[in-house]
Amino acid sequence: MNLIYFAYIRESIGKSSETIDLPDDVDTVNGLLKHLETKGDNYKTAFAQSDLIRVAVNEEYVSLDRKITGSDEIAIFPPMTGG
Amino acid sequence: MNLIYFAYIRESIGKSSETIDLPDDVDTVNGLLKHLETKGDNYKTAFAQSDLIRVAVNEEYVSLDRKITGSDEIAIFPPMTGG
Amino acid sequence: MRISAQAEDFDISQEINLLKEARTDLGAIATFTGLVRDIHGEKRVKKMTLEHFPGMAEKELTKIGVLASERWPLEGLTIIHRYGELYPGDNIVLVITTSHHREAAFKAAEFIMDWLKTDAPFWKKEETEDGNHWVAAKSEDDNNKDRWN
Amino acid sequence: MRISAQAEDFDISQEINLLKEARTDLGAIATFTGLVRDIHGEKRVKKMTLEHFPGMAEKELTKIGVLASERWPLEGLTIIHRYGELYPGDNIVLVITTSHHREAAFKAAEFIMDWLKTDAPFWKKEETEDGNHWVAAKSEDDNNKDRWN
Numbered sequence: 189m190n191l192i193y194f195a196y197i198r199e200s201i202g203k204s205s206e207t208i209d210l211p212d213d214v215d216t217v218n219g220l221l222k223h224l225e226t227k228g229d230n231y232k233t234a235f236a237q238s239d240l241i242r243v244a245v246n247e248e249y250v251s252l253d254r255k256i257t258g259s260d261e262i263a264i265f266p267p268m269t270g271g
Numbered sequence: 272m273n274l275i276y277f278a279y280i281r282e283s284i285g286k287s288s289e290t291i292d293l294p295d296d297v298d299t300v301n302g303l304l305k306h307l308e309t310k311g312d313n314y315k316t317a318f319a320q321s322d323l324i325r326v327a328v329n330e331e332y333v334s335l336d337r338k339i340t341g342s343d344e345i346a347i348f349p350p351m352t353g354g
Numbered sequence: 355m356r357i358s359a360q361a362e363d364f365d366i367s368q369e370i371n372l373l374k375e376a377r378t379d380l381g382a383i384a385t386f387t388g389l390v391r392d393i394h395g396e397k398r399v400k401k402m403t404l405e406h407f408p409g410m411a412e413k414e415l416t417k418i419g420v421l422a423s424e425r426w427p428l429e430g431l432t433i434i435h436r437y438g439e440l441y442p443g444d445n446i447v448l449v450i451t452t453s454h455h456r457e458a459a460f461k462a463a464e465f466i467m468d469w470l471k472t473d474a475p476f477w478k479k480e481e482t483e484d485g486n487h488w489v490a491a492k493s494e495d496d497n498n499k500d501r502w503n
Numbered sequence: 504m505r506i507s508a509q510a511e512d513f514d515i516s517q518e519i520n521l522l523k524e525a526r527t528d529l530g531a532i533a534t535f536t537g538l539v540r541d542i543h544g545e546k547r548v549k550k551m552t553l554e555h556f557p558g559m560a561e562k563e564l565t566k567i568g569v570l571a572s573e574r575w576p577l578e579g580l581t582i583i584h585r586y587g588e589l590y591p592g593d594n595i596v597l598v599i600t601t602s603h604h605r606e607a608a609f610k611a612a613e614f615i616m617d618w619l620k621t622d623a624p625f626w627k628k629e630e631t632e633d634g635n636h637w638v639a640a641k642s643e644d645d646n647n648k649d650r651w652n
Contacts, residue, residue: 270625353476
């Protein structure tokens, strides 16, 4: 599964993208976030403020209970500040 | 007294400005309009639609009951269509 | 505040640059350009002649600009209104507002356009396929102006 | 509809000309430019770095443009959003709307700016006299977007 990170989430995690194997028991965005937090404190720090987490699956905004599969591209980032 | 006309009022009257002697018994814009109508049908035509008459005294919009004197410059024109 | 009643065309980028100069505090620049349309109602427009009241035109544009500046925190303001013979596609009027924030820039530009329609001493005469006629003022324009009260 | 996420600056007159081409039916052109301000809150801003999500950025700008076109009768529409390293006074974003009438052009430009603030995947990092920090999203921006519902 391809993961992409932006802004302070990218900086906290320390990379802009990575490829992971999605565990069999993880099938939602929320599940993915919890799984990533087991990988290290950098992820815990990145996801600490849960109200500031935004996610896009295959370039579409989704809610955190969205179902995902291993072939999805998941982008994780804070609220947008464009314009 | 200096008079200036614009747009269809100018065209109906047939001139863009003129100087007249203000009669002693005329001291409002309305009085002036009535006085001008005695000067010919071209003025009557110009002022026929009284709701389309706008007046400025010394380059300030005024209502038709505004007092005037012989030293004022009076501009008469239809509603503006700028912008 | 830059106010101009002029026969010449204007260039928007150039006018924006005049307002910006070397400033780095502006967050928002709104512009509105009004143009001659090739159709009015159902009639094809060939030409539009704009008559204006020199002197008073500049005074009224200034008054409208001052009113807008009193209502919104503007950093800069340009109003240019052309007169003379214009053709479909030609620019008629340009309003530029600059501010620290976008809301003020947008609202002030809208406000100025609404007031221009009813208070700026300019008159439009159209040459159409059916002949020449003076454009009638629209009661809609009075309503648009009144919504700011 | 012209949509661009780009590092390069834009020229407003040139962008307007792209929308106008040889058209003579447009009555109204509204533009909005957002710029980097030299101050944020009480802090002096030295530089702003705009990060974006390539691919999704263009998709979201397009979606916002389509939403605006569905609500107002637009004849043309341009949205350009820059990314990369910008400095106070630099342009960030340009919205141009063209229409037969001014109301549609104004409202659509305002709408697009409100939606850009919350839906366009761009993130601002400021370098100030106190160091670097990511700009926080404002709840005000959500409110501005919600007023169109």
